[in-house]
Amino acid sequence: MSQCLNPNCLNQNPPNTNFCQKCGAKLLLAERYRAVKIIGKGGFGRTFKAVDEFKPSQPFCVIKQFFPDAQGTQNLEKAAELFAQEAVRLESLGKHPQIPELLAFFTQDNRQYLIQELIEGKNLQQELETTGQFNETQIWDLLNDLLPVLEFIHSQQVIHRDIKPENIIRRPDYSGKKGELVLVDFGAAKYATPNTLAVTGTVIGSAGYAAPEQAVGKAIFASDIYSLGVTCIHLLTQVEPFELFDVSENDWVWRDFLSSSISDDLGNILDKMIVGATKKRFQSVEEILALIKPDIFDSSRSEKQVSDFSPSASIPEVELSSEVGIDYGDLHDFLAAKKWREADIETARLMLKITHQESRGKLNIRSIDNFPCTDLQTINQLWVKYSNGKFGFSVQKEIWESFSNQTFYLTYEKFGDRLGWHSIIGWTNYDNLIFNVEKAPDGHLPAMFAMSGNWVWFMELGKLFSALIKRLKNCEI
Numbered sequence: 001m002s003q004c005l006n007p008n009c010l011n012q013n014p015p016n017t018n019f020c021q022k023c024g025a026k027l028l029l030a031e032r033y034r035a036v037k038i039i040g041k042g043g044f045g046r047t048f049k050a051v052d053e054f055k056p057s058q059p060f061c062v063i064k065q066f067f068p069d070a071q072g073t074q075n076l077e078k079a080a081e082l083f084a085q086e087a088v089r090l091e092s093l094g095k096h097p098q099i100p101e102l103l104a105f106f107t108q109d110n111r112q113y114l115i116q117e118l119i120e121g122k123n124l125q126q127e128l129e130t131t132g133q134f135n136e137t138q139i140w141d142l143l144n145d146l147l148p149v150l151e152f153i154h155s156q157q158v159i160h161r162d163i164k165p166e167n168i169i170r171r172p173d174y175s176g177k178k179g180e181l182v183l184v185d186f187g188a189a190k191y192a193t194p195n196t197l198a199v200t201g202t203v204i205g206s207a208g209y210a211a212p213e214q215a216v217g218k219a220i221f222a223s224d225i226y227s228l229g230v231t232c233i234h235l236l237t238q239v240e241p242f243e244l245f246d247v248s249e250n251d252w253v254w255r256d257f258l259s260s261s262i263s264d265d266l267g268n269i270l271d272k273m274i275v276g277a278t279k280k281r282f283q284s285v286e287e288i289l290a291l292i293k294p295d296i297f298d299s300s301r302s303e304k305q306v307s308d309f310s311p312s313a314s315i316p317e318v319e320l321s322s323e324v325g326i327d328y329g330d331l332h333d334f335l336a337a338k339k340w341r342e343a344d345i346e347t348a349r350l351m352l353k354i355t356h357q358e359s360r361g362k363l364n365i366r367s368i369d370n371f372p373c374t375d376l377q378t379i380n381q382l383w384v385k386y387s388n389g390k391f392g393f394s395v396q397k398e399i400w401e402s403f404s405n406q407t408f409y410l411t412y413e414k415f416g417d418r419l420g421w422h423s424i425i426g427w428t429n430y431d432n433l434i435f436n437v438e439k440a441p442d443g444h445l446p447a448m449f450a451m452s453g454n455w456v457w458f459m460e461l462g463k464l465f466s467a468l469i470k471r472l473k474n475c476e477i
Contacts, residue, residue, distance in 0.1 A: 229273025
């Protein structure tokens with residue numbers, strides 16, 4: 001059949017018809033996309049299953065038509081903006097296998113249309129209604145499958161803002177195994193920058209699944225973590241989220257609705273995903289993955305790797321050697337006394353002195369390229385020795401290389417996240433660094449040598465660190 005797209009008609013026509021037999025409207029969009037049937041309707045318009053007649057295989061796709069229920073000029077303009085925004089977000093996310101691919105976005109007959117890949121299969125709400133409550137293994141599988149997708153979305157500075165069972169579709173797997181999960185419907189997605197995160201935005205999201213801060217227009221990356229956590233407890237209990245939260249106690253009571261017990265490991269992770277206070281919630285997907293997949297996302301490195309850097313192993317003593325006559329006595333004393341801030345400032349001072357950049361006040365790529373290997377080795381070994389393998393250039397190099405298969409921008413941003421130099425609100429002010437070996441992330445120091453003034457300027461620092469990694473390799477550090 002050929003479905004008419006005129007919102008006032010919607011007549012079903014015989015196959016291969018070019019014009020609606022009832023209203024005369026053109027049935028082909030952009031001379032190639034033919035709607036077959038309506039498969040959904042929401043506040044922004046209708047969704048149609050369609051065929052791409054331009055391709056020889058004539059594959060199925062999805063047509064999203066903007067035809068909002070919103071009333072009033074301001075509401076209509078906002079609805080149109082959000083609809084167009086979905087196209088922008090899908091395009092920016094590229095061709096991730098677990099995100100619908102954007103095929104086209106255009107206007108025809110004064111209506112906006114978005115064409116995207118059709119994701120066959122049932123969504124998780126349909127699965128829940130068909131097969132009942134999910135068990136612990138299914139929830140672990142869900143987290144393992146979806147968290148990397150969410151990590152990718154956030155790395156592109158996008159907050160989904162509408163994660164719920166209906167927006168997670170499982171691809172069919174004809175081998176008898178369940179297929180991978182796909183995250184759909186980016187109509188509510190937001191591009192997150194320090195400026196957009198600092199202001200109150202549109203209140204959007206699905207009731208029960210939206211985090212408290214999102215409900216007042218302050219969505220952050222951790223808001224998606226909250227929604228995914230609520231999705232998990234809904235699937236575990238088959239009870240609506242509102243009923244899983246005790247308003248009088250201001251606390252979740254989802255365990256009261258479990259038909260079978262779950263492990264403390266899973267329970268504790270879910271609890272931290274759905275806590276209302278954002279500072280007590282997981283701040284990033286990487287934090288959760290570090291618990292679920294410690295062999296891949298291990299922020300503290302293995303015992304063997306740490307022992308390789310420990311003072312009692314490969315570097316019991318450090319020779320304060322220098323190719324250019326630098327006195328490392330003060331740096332040694334600061335580090336031995338665990339005075340991390342003073343040691344960091346002294347490191348930056350010495351590096352500027354070694355490279356003759358004192359008047360400029362910061363390093364550049366050329367100065368890094370020519371940094372004496374002996375001095376680089378001495379500074380690194382002092383930091384590694386007295387931090388017991390937690391701080392130092394070699395630690396930073398190891399973290400950088402763990403992301404080396406990514407794009408430069410993604411490598412550098414993930415690097416900043418792991419070192420604690422970067423967060424959802426941008427790059428960290430120097431005064432907000434953590435000068436405590438117990439609390440700071442691995443590789444957190446030294447830091448001042450890489451900072452421009454009090455703030456990290458990400459592009460300059462990214463290039464600087466890329467040059468430093470290359471120099472460390474050349475110096476066999």
